[in-house]
Amino acid sequence: MRWALWCALSAMLLTQSATAATYQAKGPIERRYAVEGPWATTTSVSGGPCDREGHVCDIWYPSDLGSNPLKGQADGFRHPVIVFANGTADSVAADKNAYFLRHLASWGFIVIRSRDGGTGQGDTVRDTAHYLLGLSRDPQSVFFxxxxxxxxxxxxxxxxxxxxxxxxxxxxxxxxxxxxxETPLRAVCVVANCTIDLGALPQVTRGSIFYIGGDLDVVSSLPTNLGYYTPTSNAVDKAMGVIAFGGHTEIEGNPGCKAGELPGLCNIGVYPLLGYPTAWFMWKLQDASDGPAAFAADGELAQATPGWLGVLSNIRRP
Known part of the structure; x- marks a missing residue:
């Protein structure tokens, strides 16, 4: 089933042409977070299964756990967590998306993902979070x-x-x-058991969300992301942006695209995904004060053309 889904996506992507592009971070907030953060990082693999389907987890984390160089704190800091859910795959390699995930860890996050390539309804994703929380309660764990x-x-x-x-x-x-x-069309999710109920989005009362699509990604274009952003409740912070010339697998850049990449898959590399996603997580999980300036309706992201298109936000500056 997963292979059939990938073949269908590939056929769609091959029907379009793409132009090779370069990317430069434009605003000062994006430039701040697009570079490597102040934490050295370590990568490890769980000693056993971390989810109900028996997958192992890859973990990227600050080497000096408990420290916070941004605050001059040598010990006692508890790190926020970013769980990552993979795209469709029969198997997930240990280094898949590693440049992006390690970048997040360099900004003080513990980043963890199961190697599940069929996250569907989210059971293994939640398992992954609970696995790390279990380690945080284990006196024998580095995460205790x-x-x-x-x-x-x-x-x-x-x-x-x-x-x-x-x-x-x-x-x-x-x-x-x-x-x-790169959230896909709902039609794609029918196959992958990840269909989003649009009627539920106006009822959301907790959390916040930053939708990111790709200008040249036929399965996650501006109209597709707009279809998710628009019904999302205004009771929570929400923002949306589409990467100009962005294909479907820019996140796999290491940091650039592999030679011979198919049109519409990877045109730029991971570069546009380093700054603003990190800034979002720094704001929401580490209380960085520059979040509203980056993501407000009149903020830096909204002015980030030509690198970003179709930016929308309900966020206001204080």
Whole structure:
């Protein structure tokens, strides 16, 4: 089933042409977070299964857990968490999306993802979060007493982005904020069991969400993301932006695209996904004060053309 879905997506992507593009961070807030953060990082793999389907988890985290160089804090800091939900795959390699995920860890987050390539309704995604919370209570774990259980965010790509939006639409109490990247058309999610109930989005009362699409991504274009953003409740902070010349797999850049990438898949690389997603999580999970200036309706992201298109927001400056 997953292979059939990928073949269908590939056929759609091959029907369009793409222009190679370069990307430069434009505003000072984006430039701040597009560079590597002040924490050195470590990567590890769980010692056993971390979800109900028996997958292992990859974890990227600050090497000096408990410290916060941004605040001059040597010890006692509890790190917020970002759970990542993968796109559709029969198997997920240990290094898939690693540049993006390690970048987040360099800004003080503990980043964890199960190697599940069919996140669907989100059961394994929630399992992943609970697995890390279990480690935070284990005196034998490096994460013991180092996790802020009240500050867990969820990012996802493709099917994983739909899973993230689905959990957001259900007012899931586990996650505080969401960044779905390249959320696919609802028709695609019928196959992948990740269809989002548009009628639930106006009823959301908790969390916040930053929708990201790609200008050249036929499964997550401006109209598709607008179709999710528009009905999303104004009771929560919401923003949307589409990467100019962005294809479906920019997030897999390391940091640039692989040679011979298919048109519409990776045109720019991970560069446009380093600054603003990090800024969003820093705002929502580490209380960074520059969040409204970045994401307000008249903020920096809204002025980030030509790199970003179709920016919308209900966020206001204080």
């Amino acid at each position: 007493d180092k996790v802020d259980a009240a500050k867990i965010g969820l990012a996802g790509h493709s099917q994983g982005a739909a899973t993230a939006t689905l959990l957001f639409s259900r007012n899931d109490p586990l996650f505080k904020t969401y960044v779905p990247i």
